[in-house]
Amino acid sequence: MALHFSRDEFAAREARTLEAMKARKLDAMLIFAQESSYWLTGYDTFGFCFFQCLVLKSDGRKALLTRSADLRQARHTSIIEDIRIWVDRGEASPIVQLKDMLFDLELLGCRLGVEYDTHGLTARNGRLFDDNLSTFADLVDASDLIPALRAVKSPAEIVYVREAARLADLAYEAALAEIRPGADEGRILSAMQGAIFDGGGDYPANEFIIGSGADALLCRYKAGRRALSERDQITLEWAGVYRHYHVAMMRTVCTGEPTDRHRELHEAAVAALAAVEAELRPGRTFGDVFDAHARVFDERGLFEHRLNACGYSLGARFTPSWMDMPMFYRGNPAPILPNMVLFTHMILMDSATNTAMCLGRTCLTTEADPEPLSVASLDLISRT
């Protein structure tokens, strides 16, 4: 049994969920997001790549429908006791078997909250689901219900978040020990990811971003490594991950002498990060935080080099992305609350001079000032 939280912790999460369901008059939640299942029960798997559904009734009864390869997985990792297996019997069959299970759970004609907004339910399965269940029950999109609860972390979660933060800093140290002219990106990536696995951590929900030269201006992972030149730049975005909780960081590091443009953009990024972190407190919204980021860059004439978003919430996430809700973009009215884990990234990409400069770290919000979760310096680093 690999259960990473106490029964009391799971009971408290369930109570919050049932309360939120009651406010929306939901008789049950049909949970397709792996993040929701993990948070609510501990169930830990990438088996969501196939069809699976966790049902939570308003009386707290839970039942999981999954594939046979996940039966032991659910037993070893979760508090779910009622685990049912669907078997391949033609294409529509898992959905038909879900309908049977919902009937058995006495949910015919009830009001069901459904997680449609997740990679745990593909468009194809969603269409089959609607075709089979729209006349069976009243289906309501409740994709936002559990993510809103997950966004505020419990003390037990924050213990894991702090461990993830420690691993994130270790990964940065491991990278800096490798970065120099001639260093291979693959070696740097190996050192970073190795520090996290050696420390008992997990795979990230998306690949680390690693790109140098012209590709330092990218902010996604791609295949293909190169070696750093004498005077170069490398952009890294990574996360320490522990029990699937992510703490992200971002940096652009130079080899050789940084250019004046690097220094100029770095100074702006430091200023923007300070302005942004000053807004990470109760009373402010996610939109306010974005505005602080945009103001600093736009005042310096960097409008065309910045992004239209400057970060997002973090938590226990699964592939294909660690980016969690809410996100920092213009006008987002979601309020900053205490005990949120928030990653802000100051990304400047100047195509004209082929200059990248990225600076980002994760903070834990409190009742007052946020607490940065990284102890690493924000200075512009160069290696020779």
Added chain:
Amino acid sequence: MALHFSRDEFAAREARTLEAMKARKLDAMLIFAQESSYWLTGYDTFGFCFFQCLVLKSDGRKALLTRSADLRQARHTSIIEDIRIWVDRGEASPIVQLKDMLFDLELLGCRLGVEYDTHGLTARNGRLFDDNLSTFADLVDASDLIPALRAVKSPAEIVYVREAARLADLAYEAALAEIRPGADEGRILSAMQGAIFDGGGDYPANEFIIGSGADALLCRYKAGRRALSERDQITLEWAGVYRHYHVAMMRTVCTGEPTDRHRELHEAAVAALAAVEAELRPGRTFGDVFDAHARVFDERGLFEHRLNACGYSLGARFTPSWMDMPMFYRGNPAPILPNMVLFTHMILMDSATNTAMCLGRTCLTTEADPEPLSVASLDLISRT
């Protein structure tokens, strides 16, 4: 520019795709699977975690609609020239912007093949898509069109597959160098993944499976590491990955003296793998291969310990899973063709004695006998 195939290679793939579209009378394909985009154009990103769509018209015209963070990514990694950006303007907006683009591409009233069966299109986006486009054009589920083409590899792809195979064997060697009583699973995982990154390889599309003790009976990744005991078992399933092409392997390795049950199950697994690989040839179906696997195990009374599937195709896949179509399960009529990359896993999990025994490797099919892509021994390994 990080393009991993020649323009001619992409042109040949496109020609095959257009031919398959013509056979289904499709005026355009709406591509949501990252695998399809990568195969057709080189476009390499995890940005599919947000909404994106690549349109391929029957005249070969291509246009990508994606988020701003992926504009440079598409330029640096793909042959796509017409890249359009959707911006956050309320929830339905990307779909509305897709509709505008399809109108601009003169696809009103046309017959459109749609990839619904992919994690690149969530159920929520799928519903918005159908709501907005079902009166705009004739929508046909064509999720299987490009995967069927991808399943047979070109010579240029096989070069990368062989490099992935080399990395898979290196990862196994790295694991064996770490496995001993007292060894920490995290260190073993670090060594395996490190061998692949050091060799220029990529992240796997799903996490490596690593579990020991009772958790050696699991076949999914989970958070939480332990140290091996004096007499233990560890199940590993991993893939060498190069340019996103996967070559998978699976083993259960012992510490201390293997039990008689380990030896017995290992002998059965070796026999089953031999029987299965004898079927990996043109003229046979994926169902025939499954039957060979089941026959060996069932004759030995191991029916309740085996799975209802014994492997799948491999190729260039993205998260959340490297498992590709077609798969080996009872009755699957898909034919084995030359130049397929096929992973077969013999998985035996005996809950009564808490014994795991897994053996799997990947073969390249030919006109006759398959070629195993691993040079590693199939012997039962024990480390003291």
